[in-house]
Amino acid sequence: MITFDDVTLTHPDGAGRVTALDHVHLVVPDGAVTVLTGPSGSGKSSLLAVAAGLVRPDSGRVLLDDDDVARLAPSAAAALRRERVGVVFQQANLLPSLTVRDQLLVMGELGAVAGGRGQRRRELREHADALLAEVGLDGLGRRRPHQLSGGQRQRVAIARALVHAPSVLLVDEPTSALDSERAAEVVELLVRLTRERGTATLLVTHDLDRLNSVPGLERVVRMSDGRLDVPALR
Amino acid sequence: MFVAWRDLRAARGRFALLAAVVALVTLLVGSLTGLTAGLAAQNVSAVLGLDADAVVLARPAGSSGSTSGALTFADSSVSSAQQSAWASAAGVTGAWPLGVSQTRATRQSSSGTASTQSAAVAVLGTDPGLTATTPASPATVVLSTPAAEALKARTGETVELGGQRFTVAQVSGDGWYSHTPVVWTTFLDWQQLSRATGGSGEASALLVRGDLDGDQRAALDTRTGTTATTLLGSLGAIGAFRSEVGSLGLIIGLLLVVSALVVGAFFTVWTLQRTADVAVLKALGASTRSLVVDALGQGTAVLVGGVAAGTAGVVAIGLAAGTAVPFVLSPLTALAPSLLVVVLGLVGVLVALRAIVSANPLTALGSIR
Known part of the structure; x- marks a missing residue:
């Protein structure tokens, strides 16, 4: 579970400052997808960045279980991401030189370099292959990103975000580059994996209409001008 | 080195080109050093004795x-x-x-x-x-x-x-x-x-x-x-020695600077090209230290590969030259210039690391780019 407690974030804007997040209160529970929607510039991605520890808010707390992400130093925030947070980016952001399987294995290498869990490479490989099968990419482990469709690339990104079994999954506009059918498939996959794994998933999208047909997206939070429009979800 | 090795494999053409340039610079520096030592010996060996x-x-x-x-x-x-x-x-x-x-x-x-x-x-x-x-x-x-x-x-x-x-x-x-x-x-x-x-x-x-x-x-x-x-200082009183060693030493020095610049420029461009990937890795949780180690390892691998090929060429030239030209082939003349090329090349790589250190993971989030 991740909890935003009175989080405010401002950015410099010319001589003054613009408020990106204005006293945000939000709870993202385990085992469910919380959809954060709103127009461009409403503060959705800023909230995601704060949750990932990429930006420090001006005030407030961001609690991941008992740890306040908002107070972590950059190195500690990086350690938190590689151990407990999964991130899915808007454009999948796969590394072009890596095969599909390596996109997942790289997470293990990041952990190993930082003195993480130290799983053996063979175990990691088996785990990665199983996860790829789970997201519908069985047998595609040797392909490179340019050999995949947009939907397949986003599935790889989801598998990469889940390979280290994070407790929180942060998803940034995962369907913006997909057609409606592929978009629905990808979000359905996210909903299923969230339930199965019990992760607290925060999904940012500006295009909720295309996801209306996806079951399991009951928790929808609207945002505008840095404020949440649905306080009932606090 | 997980990403570094895979980068080397995926972009082997570009890295092979750089390694070839490094090999040629090493060959030139090593050959000139051997020749300089040979010419110096033909100038001063009697006085040194x-x-x-x-x-x-x-x-x-x-x-x-x-x-x-x-x-x-x-x-x-x-x-x-x-x-x-x-x-x-x-x-x-x-x-x-x-x-x-x-x-x-x-x-x-x-x-x-x-x-x-x-x-x-x-x-x-x-x-x-x-x-x-x-x-x-x-x-x-x-x-x-x-x-x-x-x-x-x-x-x-x-x-x-x-x-x-x-x-x-x-x-x-x-x-x-x-x-x-x-x-x-x-x-x-x-x-x-x-x-x-x-x-x-x-x-x-x-x-x-x-x-x-x-x-x-x-x-x-x-x-x-x-x-x-x-005795060593008196060698400067042999006019030919002073001018030869001076001019050849200048050429060797310039070649070493060129090698550092070429390697530095390549890795700077290479790193800038993959700044977005570095930002993604940081956003996924990679520490800056691990990314720097990865890039240094990559640079070292390319440099050592290129320098090894160049040094092999120097040895081949030294053996082929025999007594036809004044060429000294010794561990000092063959390995010292190679080591210098590696060290100066790594200085070039270090300069390129700035782009890795300064890469902002926030840019990986598309809408904040």
């Missing part, structure tokens, strides 16, 4: 103090009074004259027919017993091996120098002076030869043994109008 704590040269007329910039063996002329002053100085155990001149030598055929062989040689005259190659008796010479080869002369044969005949007492050593093979004579014979060829017969330099401190040496320099220098 002398046994002295100091070499004293006469200052050119008009110069003052202990300035040694214009000192040359060719122009120096040390009088017997100057020699006496040095020999009697406190702390000096001995000061012996050294004559240096260049002339043409001719081997006389044993049958007296027209079968002669001549070559330009450097004649170095010292007192008998002062060096292992000085002949023990007058009217005899010791030929260095290259002089013997140039004259096709052997022990017992007759060699003519400046109209005087000498018997070859021995062929010994690999003495060269200013690119001419050396013929050793006694100092008295050298004086006669000098006078016969229009010289003054005065020594070109003094070989001094003993223990003089800096102040004593400076005072003696001032009083006698000479300049004392170490």
Whole structure:
């Protein structure tokens, strides 16, 4: 579970400052997808960045279980991401030189370099292959990103975000580059994996209409001008 | 090195190109170093083989103090009074004259027919017993091996120098002076030869043994109008050595700078191209340290690969050159330049690391880019 407690974030804007997040209160529970929607510039991605520890808010707390992400130093925030947070980016952001399987294995290498869990490479490989099968990419482990469709690339990104079994999954506009059918498939996959794994998933999208047909997206939070429009979800 | 190795494999064409450039730079630097060492040896090996704590040269007329910039063996002329002053100085155990001149030598055929062989040689005259190659008796010479080869002369044969005949007492050593093979004579014979060829017969330099401190040496320099220098320092008084080593050293230095710039530029462009990937890795949780180690490992792998190929080329050239060109192939001439290329290349890689350190993981979130 991740909890935003009175989080405010401002950015410099010319001589003054613009408020990106204005006293945000939000709870993202385990085992469910919380959809954060709103127009461009409403503060959705800023909230995601704060949750990932990429930006420090001006005030407030961001609690991941008992740890306040908002107070972590950059190195500690990086350690938190590689151990407990999964991130899915808007454009999948796969590394072009890596095969599909390596996109997942790289997470293990990041952990190993930082003195993480130290799983053996063979175990990691088996785990990665199983996860790829789970997201519908069985047998595609040797392909490179340019050999995949947009939907397949986003599935790889989801598998990469889940390979280290994070407790929180942060998803940034995962369907913006997909057609409606592929978009629905990808979000359905996210909903299923969230339930199965019990992760607290925060999904940012500006295009909720295309996801209306996806079951399991009951928790929808609207945002505008840095404020949440649905306080009932606090 | 997880991402680094995979980058190398995925972009092997680009990295192979860089490794080839590094190999060529190493080949050039190594070849020039070997050639410089070879040319230097052909300039100074005879002087370096002398046994002295100091070499004293006469200052050119008009110069003052202990300035040694214009000192040359060719122009120096040390009088017997100057020699006496040095020999009697406190702390000096001995000061012996050294004559240096260049002339043409001719081997006389044993049958007296027209079968002669001549070559330009450097004649170095010292007192008998002062060096292992000085002949023990007058009217005899010791030929260095290259002089013997140039004259096709052997022990017992007759060699003519400046109209005087000498018997070859021995062929010994690999003495060269200013690119001419050396013929050793006694100092008295050298004086006669000098006078016969229009010289003054005065020594070109003094070989001094003993223990003089800096102040004593400076005072003696001032009083006698000479300049004392170490054996190594006296090499600068061989004009050809100074200009050759200076110009070749400059070329080697420039090549090393070029190699650092090429490697640095490549890795800077390469790193800038993948800044977005670095930002993604940071956003996924990679520490800056692990990314820096990855990039350094990648740079080292490319450099070591290129330098190894270049060094192999240098060794091949050194072996093929044999005695056809003055080329010294040794661990120092082959490995030291290679090591320098690696080190300077890594400096270039380090400069490129700035892009990795400064990559902002926030840019991985598309809408905040």
